[in-house]
Amino acid sequence: MTAPLVAAHPLSGDGRFIMERYRDLLPVTDATxxxxxxxxxxxxxxxxxxxGELGLEGLYFKAEFQxxxxxxKDRGMVVAVAKAAEAGAEAVICASTGNTSASAAAYAxxxxxxxxxxxxxxNIAMGKLxxxxxxxxxxxxxxxxxxxxxxxVRDLSERHPVALVNSVNPHRIAGQKTxxxxxxxxxxxxxxxxxxxxxxxxxxxxxxxxFSEYYQMERIASRPRMWGFQAAGAAPLVSxxxxxxxxxxxxxxxxxxxxxxxxxxxARDGSGGSITAVTDDEITHAYRRMASDEGIFCEPxxxxxxxxxxxxxxxxxxxxxLTAVCIITGAGLKDPDIALQIEAKRLEAPADxxxxxxxxxx
Ligand code: F0G
Numbered sequence: 001m002t003a004p005l006v007a008a009h010p011l012s013g014d015g016r017f018i019m020e021r022y023r024d025l026l027p028v029t030d031a032t033x034x035x036x037x038x039x040x041x042x043x044x045x046x047x048x049x050x051x052g053e054l055g056l057e058g059l060y061f062k063a064e065f066q067x068x069x070x071x072x073k074d075r076g077m078v079v080a081v082a083k084a085a086e087a088g089a090e091a092v093i094c095a096s097t098g099n100t101s102a103s104a105a106a107y108a109x110x111x112x113x114x115x116x117x118x119x120x121x122x123n124i125a126m127g128k129l130x131x132x133x134x135x136x137x138x139x140x141x142x143x144x145x146x147x148x149x150x151x152x153v154r155d156l157s158e159r160h161p162v163a164l165v166n167s168v169n170p171h172r173i174a175g176q177k178t179x180x181x182x183x184x185x186x187x188x189x190x191x192x193x194x195x196x197x198x199x200x201x202x203x204x205x206x207x208x209x210x211f212s213e214y215y216q217m218e219r220i221a222s223r224p225r226m227w228g229f230q231a232a233g234a235a236p237l238v239s240x241x242x243x244x245x246x247x248x249x250x251x252x253x254x255x256x257x258x259x260x261x262x263x264x265x266x267a268r269d270g271s272g273g274s275i276t277a278v279t280d281d282e283i284t285h286a287y288r289r290m291a292s293d294e295g296i297f298c299e300p301x302x303x304x305x306x307x308x309x310x311x312x313x314x315x316x317x318x319x320x321x322l323t324a325v326c327i328i329t330g331a332g333l334k335d336p337d338i339a340l341q342i343e344a345k346r347l348e349a350p351a352d353x354x355x356x357x358x359x360x361x362x
Pocket of ligand 1: 071073095096097098099100101167197198199200201202203204252253299301302329330
């Protein structure tokens with residue numbers, strides 16, 4: 001007998017897919033459609049240069065940009081859209097700075113649902129917009145911020161039979177907490193520090209839930225200190241006050257009134273952690289170092305986690321003996337405009353080996 005060309009069960013295999021691997025810890029029922037694009041199972045990549053430079057015992061990057069649509073959003077979206085389909089929804093709606101909309105659009109297609117995404121006009125990275133366009137989502141660009149967009153979709157989801165798939169939807173948080181499970185499973189313990197960019201604050205909330213759940217189940221003996229980082233121009237959780245007109249190069253976290261405000265504070269205080277601001281210059285510096293020293297091309301918002309760790313070290317924090325994990329939330333290719341601002345080692349030459357040799361100075 002010849003082996004079938006297609007696996008009999010798309011979720012069999014290495015247990016990579018979060019809805020299968022962590023099924024018992026997720027709101028999955030027999031009626032939940034286990035549709036997957038291959039989310040989760042992202043590697044923890046050990047630092048090559050920064051670990052030693054910052055004096056850490058261990059520094060790892062959780063490569064969330066390796067999720068199907070290039071960001072961590074897929075972990076929450078695979079659960080939220082499945083639950084929406086299970087409940088009979090025909091469409092999903094979300095506000096987004098780009099990644100949520102890309103992910104919602106992809107999973108909506110996968111489930112045969114329509115997607116409507118509401119984004120701040122002119123403030124979403126090109127790659128992310130391209131994803132929503134390609135997946136056929138209806139895009140509404142509003143003259144306002146992400147916070148305005150979230151207000152709009154919350155209202156519309158109450159007026160119409162559409163499922164809201166922003167992280168105010170608890171299924172999003174449930175899916176995203178699986179990244180904490182993966183870190184603990186792979187390290188066989190919790191790290192001492194968890195460094196994470198904070199925008200709408202769903203992800204820091206989700207990680208804290210994940211580590212806390214594992215702690216209660218005695219799968220880990222301790223929980224990490226949660227170090228959240230916001231961009232200085234969009235740092236309401238640092239100042240304690242909403243920011244009416246948030247501004248930062250890291251458009252993904254250009255948010256002035258995070259929906260999961262309380263969750264972020266709980267993660268910070270419950271873990272003995274902190275939420276600190278990093279400047280756009282610090283973000284840009286870390287973004288470049290990640291690409292040029294670590295071989296990791298992330299988007300600017302993701303580099304905020306690394307920028308924050310570098311900031312704390314520069315401020316005199318002793319990191320010796322500690323193990324830190326930085327969450328690298330999204331892919332660099334999503335925001336090519338920012339990448340191209342880096343001075344390239346770019347030469348020009350005629351199509352001839354001797355000429356190329358000459359310009360190389362060989
Ligand atoms: N990093 C990236 C790449 C993001 O896209 C986001 C949020 C964050 C970090 C912050 O995560 O909001 O859970 O605190 N992006 C949302 C979006 C807002 O619409 O794509 P958070």
